[in-house]
Amino acid sequence: MAQSTTKKKSSARLIISGLASIALFTALFSNQELVSNLFTRGGLYALLPIATALVFSYVHGSFTGDFWTALGVEASKKKVEVK
Amino acid sequence: MHDAIASSVNFINLDLITVLYLFGVGFVGGLVSGFIGSGGAFVLTPAMMSLGVPGLVAVASNMAHKFPKALVGAVKRFKYGQVDIKLGLIFGISAEAGVLYGAHIQEMIKKTFGDAGSNLYVSLAFVVILAVVGGFVLRDAIKTYRSGKTDEKETVGKLAKWVQSINIPYTMMYFKSLNARISVLFTIPLGFATGMLAATIAVGGFIGVPSMIYALGVPSIMASATELVVAFVMGMGGTFKFALSGLVDIRLAMLILGGSLFGIQLGAMGTTYVKPFMIKLVMGTIMVIVLVSRGLMVPVYMSKLGLVSTLSEGTVAVLKTSSFSIMVAALFIGAFIILKAIWQGRRAESLQLAAEAVAHGKV
Numbered sequence: 001m002a003q004s005t006t007k008k009k010s011s012a013r014l015i016i017s018g019l020a021s022i023a024l025f026t027a028l029f030s031n032q033e034l035v036s037n038l039f040t041r042g043g044l045y046a047l048l049p050i051a052t053a054l055v056f057s058y059v060h061g062s063f064t065g066d067f068w069t070a071l072g073v074e075a076s077k078k079k080v081e082v083k
Numbered sequence: 084m085h086d087a088i089a090s091s092v093n094f095i096n097l098d099l100i101t102v103l104y105l106f107g108v109g110f111v112g113g114l115v116s117g118f119i120g121s122g123g124a125f126v127l128t129p130a131m132m133s134l135g136v137p138g139l140v141a142v143a144s145n146m147a148h149k150f151p152k153a154l155v156g157a158v159k160r161f162k163y164g165q166v167d168i169k170l171g172l173i174f175g176i177s178a179e180a181g182v183l184y185g186a187h188i189q190e191m192i193k194k195t196f197g198d199a200g201s202n203l204y205v206s207l208a209f210v211v212i213l214a215v216v217g218g219f220v221l222r223d224a225i226k227t228y229r230s231g232k233t234d235e236k237e238t239v240g241k242l243a244k245w246v247q248s249i250n251i252p253y254t255m256m257y258f259k260s261l262n263a264r265i266s267v268l269f270t271i272p273l274g275f276a277t278g279m280l281a282a283t284i285a286v287g288g289f290i291g292v293p294s295m296i297y298a299l300g301v302p303s304i305m306a307s308a309t310e311l312v313v314a315f316v317m318g319m320g321g322t323f324k325f326a327l328s329g330l331v332d333i334r335l336a337m338l339i340l341g342g343s344l345f346g347i348q349l350g351a352m353g354t355t356y357v358k359p360f361m362i363k364l365v366m367g368t369i370m371v372i373v374l375v376s377r378g379l380m381v382p383v384y385m386s387k388l389g390l391v392s393t394l395s396e397g398t399v400a401v402l403k404t405s406s407f408s409i410m411v412a413a414l415f416i417g418a419f420i421i422l423k424a425i426w427q428g429r430r431a432e433s434l435q436l437a438a439e440a441v442a443h444g445k446v
Binding site: 036 | 097147148151152154155158159163319322326327328329330331332333336337340344345347348349351352356428429432436
């Protein structure tokens with residue numbers, strides 16, 4: 001029962017993070033011209049690629065983590081001992 | 084609309100094949116980076132250039148995917164207790180200075196000797212550093228494997244013991260990865276060298292990780308995880324610098340990031356299944372294969388500079404293709420060793436857990 005609830009929760013998280021990730025990529029690629037022009041203006045506009053990369057790393061990073069978890073690929077269950 | 088993008092900022096148009104290609108190369112690069120802390124960049128930049136992306140845009144876009152990737156990897160490995168944030172930040176800031184100085188040297192060489200001179204310098208740096216450091220790392224990994232002591236705790240080498248024994252007042256700092264205090268006067272030049280290498284051959288980790296292991300005494304798994312912090316600091320600074328000149332193609336960067344974040348999660352998880360010498364084995368193997376790849380290009384650039392007799396166009400084409408193929412092979416061989424090690428580690432763990440369950444009468 002508890003295992004099934006956990007599985008449901010991780011599937012829901014995967015769907016939400018997946019949709020958010022797809023939304024980000026769609027937004028970027030459906031506005032290629034505007035994005036490319038704005039992001040290459042230099043000066044303070046140089047912060048735009050940095051901010052974009054950080055947002056993608058958070059959203060898409062969460063999705064890729066959830067993706068492997070949903071597939072059952074996880075870190076070793078043994079206590080990680082750094083030698 | 085696509086043509087407008089291409090002409091306005093000199094960026095390439097993207098079709099489905101290009102998108103899948105970048106995503107795939109990003110995945111393999113991410114897998115290797117998640118495991119050894121760096122790598123991948125040496126293939127990603129030429130891979131983008133092979134699509135017609137101008138060199139500087141390729142370098143800039145590669146850097147813009149590298150720092151968010153490193154951030155995700157560092158966070159993941161921090162959860163496993165493998166990251167020394169303080170060491171990573173100090174190394175990273177010194178590396179940033181190294182990147183700026185390295186880029187300045189590159190510009191000077193390019194101005195004096197042209198493109199061929201600059202390429203020869205990069206290739207020679209690859210060959211010399213990878214031969215010395217890569218050869219040493221691989222030899223050490225093989226020695227550990229042959230000794231049958233792969234399960235034992237890594238020992239601190241003579242050089243690292245000496246570094247840890249030196250006390251220079253007002254410069255000493257405690258690092259948790261060492262469980263010792265060392266002088267930052269040792270970490271700063273090592274970080275600087277990492278940055279200089281990053282500016283020259285795009286993979287600072289080939290100096291960063293071995294120097295943390297052999298010169299400071301950081302365990303291999305922690306060194307490779309801490310390198311991700313270094314890559315984050317260095318990559319973010321580098322991206323900002325390139326973005327000021329409008330050189331970052333965010334579309335390319337995010338496509339590669341799209342694939343590499345799948346890879347980096349897997350590579351980071353992989354470190355929890357393997358023995359520490361595997362980090363050295365993968366890193367040393369990649370370094371030595373890349374050394375062969377770059378070595379093949381040395382006669383091409385020497386011929387262009389008139390230092391040796393002119394090579395025929397056919398010979399140049401064969402050398403270039405072989406060099407690129409070997410470089411891609413280096414990345415894939417590294418990825419194969421990692422995936423195999425993860426698979427074996429997971430299998431061994433599930434067998435062990437099953438045996439324990441039987442022993443405790445749970446089954």
